[in-house]
Amino acid sequence: MKISKICELVNGSIVCGESKKDEEVEYAFASDLMSDVLTVRSGNFILITGLANVQSVRTAEMSDVSFMLVCRDKEVTPAMIEVADESNILIVRSPFSMFRCSGILFKEGLKPVF
Amino acid sequence: MLTEYNVEGGDFTRAGYASSQIKKTLKNLNISPEIIKRVVVALYEAEVNIVAHAFKGVISADISNSGIKLVLEDEGPGIPDIDMAMTKGYSTASSRVREMGFGAGMGLPNIKDNADRFNIVSRVGEGTRVTIEIDFAG
Numbered sequence: 001m002k003i004s005k006i007c008e009l010v011n012g013s014i015v016c017g018e019s020k021k022d023e024e025v026e027y028a029f030a031s032d033l034m035s036d037v038l039t040v041r042s043g044n045f046i047l048i049t050g051l052a053n054v055q056s057v058r059t060a061e062m063s064d065v066s067f068m069l070v071c072r073d074k075e076v077t078p079a080m081i082e083v084a085d086e087s088n089i090l091i092v093r094s095p096f097s098m099f100r101c102s103g104i105l106f107k108e109g110l111k112p113v114f
Numbered sequence: 115m116l117t118e119y120n121v122e123g124g125d126f127t128r129a130g131y132a133s134s135q136i137k138k139t140l141k142n143l144n145i146s147p148e149i150i151k152r153v154v155v156a157l158y159e160a161e162v163n164i165v166a167h168a169f170k171g172v173i174s175a176d177i178s179n180s181g182i183k184l185v186l187e188d189e190g191p192g193i194p195d196i197d198m199a200m201t202k203g204y205s206t207a208s209s210r211v212r213e214m215g216f217g218a219g220m221g222l223p224n225i226k227d228n229a230d231r232f233n234i235v236s237r238v239g240e241g242t243r244v245t246i247e248i249d250f251a252g
């Protein structure tokens with residue numbers, strides 16, 4: 001699924017990494033527990049999370065994850081954007097809850113990692 | 115090639131800095147992405163453990179042609195029961211650590227899974243030393 005389509009579906013706005021908005025992603029993983037995310041061997045997924053801090057972006061960086069969806073309109077801080085830009089990570093921000101984002105995207109065909 | 119990084123306990127804004135630097139170094143050495151991910155995931159979990167559970171620590175990274183050896187040595191409370199700490203789901207993380215997105219009790223088992231060789235020694239009231247070795251070939 002194209003990132004721009006994901007963005008539309010969750011009423012989201014791209015906070016950083018705009019140039020990657022036409023890229024495709026097949027899988028998604030939703031968690032607020034970063035050590036849970038870090039057990040996923042592949043990096044080919046969008047990380048759906050309610051955790052908006054530098055560590056969620058660091059977790060994406062270490063996991064080779066290029067796309068993040070931050071739910072519930074959590075503020076994406078300048079420190080997060082700095083780390084994201086350095087690692088070429090796109091961040092989408094959505095007003096919807098993690099459940100709602102996941103539900104919509106699952107229904108539209110994004111695949112679960114497990 | 116040996117590099118060292120200092121880690122401050124409680125400093126969550128900087129946690130991951132060392133892991134990020136080592137990731138860049140390994141990329142420049144053209145190590146395969148799969149191996150790099152194993153190294154930085156294990157290292158990041160161990161780095162966050164110092165930030166989350168200890169007072170301060172030092173990470174040393176020794177990169178050779180055949181692989182990487184990471185030693186993370188901290189001054190902190192130590193681990194009374196290492197078998198228990200290695201159990202999936204076991205965590206003593208504070209509420210502050212949990213708010214930062216950690217405390218699932220999955221870090222140490224995941225470090226072990228990613229490492230080719232893993233060792234942990236700890237003295238209660240003194241500190242903990244974690245050693246992670248990952249080979250570049252195969």
Ligand SMILES: Nc1ncnc2c1ncn2[C@@H]1O[C@H](COP(=O)(O)OP(=O)(O)OP(=O)(O)O)[C@@H](O)[C@H]1O
Pocket residue numbers: 035036159163164166167168188190191192193199200204205206207215216217218219220221222223242
């Ligand atoms: N460096 C350390 N110093 C003191 N205690 C530690 C250290 N590393 C781990 N521990 C202890 O071992 C437990 C398990 O560690 P582990 O990394 O598996 O989980 P966690 O850090 O609690 O949560 P997470 O899933 O986010 O890693 C910790 O909760 C803590 O009690």
Ligand SMILES: [Mg+2]
Pocket residue numbers: 035159162163216217220221222
């Ligand atoms: Mg941990």
